[in-house]
Amino acid sequence: VTIDREGPVPIYQQVASVLRARIEAGDIAPGRPVPSEASLMQEFEIARETARKAVRVLRDEGLVQIVQGRGAYVTGRG
Amino acid sequence: VTIDREGPVPIYQQVASVLRARIEAGDIAPGRPVPSEASLMQEFEIARETARKAVRVLRDEGLVQIVQGRGAYVTGRG
DNA sequence: TACCATTTGTCCGTATGTATG
DNA sequence: CCATACATACGGACAAATGGT
Secondary structure, eight states: OOOOSSSSSOHHHHHHHHHHHHHHTTSSOTTSBOOOHHHHHHHHTOOHHHHHHHHHHHHHTTSEEEETTTEEEEOOOO | OOOOSSSSSOHHHHHHHHHHHHHHTTSSOTTSBOOOHHHHHHHHTOOHHHHHHHHHHHHHTTSEEEETTTEEEEOOOO
């Protein structure tokens, strides 16, 4: 999965889309955590803030629940 | 040893420089641990993340080896 | 065995400064 | 001006490893 750093779509939106697709595909089941911020930073070669923004998009969509000190856990598939 | 919180040099870099000087001067001999994160926080009045970053600089330079549950031990003098 | 203190590891929350488009 | 993005810095909480009681 690649990120387009030139195009008009913000990186964090692209990362959020990738994660959303994985959740909706069942690759990350409900109750399971999405990749940590550090993992996302590595995988997509992005800054932490960008990783956090991506996860917050999913949180605002109700797809994941963020737990301080633990991670962001899938709550459903939308 | 004082830290300049206004200047352009990041605090963690300054702390790393202080520790590096102590190591190269032999104040902290090979095999001995550098001060713990908690100690560095107290001594320099910095946040834990800043202390960790400073030690990681030395680790990346090969000056110390970090062991979880133990500390960061001087491996040499560069 | 259990418990505890110390230390590093890993999270999230927040804020500021800088730079770019 | 504003959104995006990165680096720095502080704070709080929980997890894991270590060593001792």
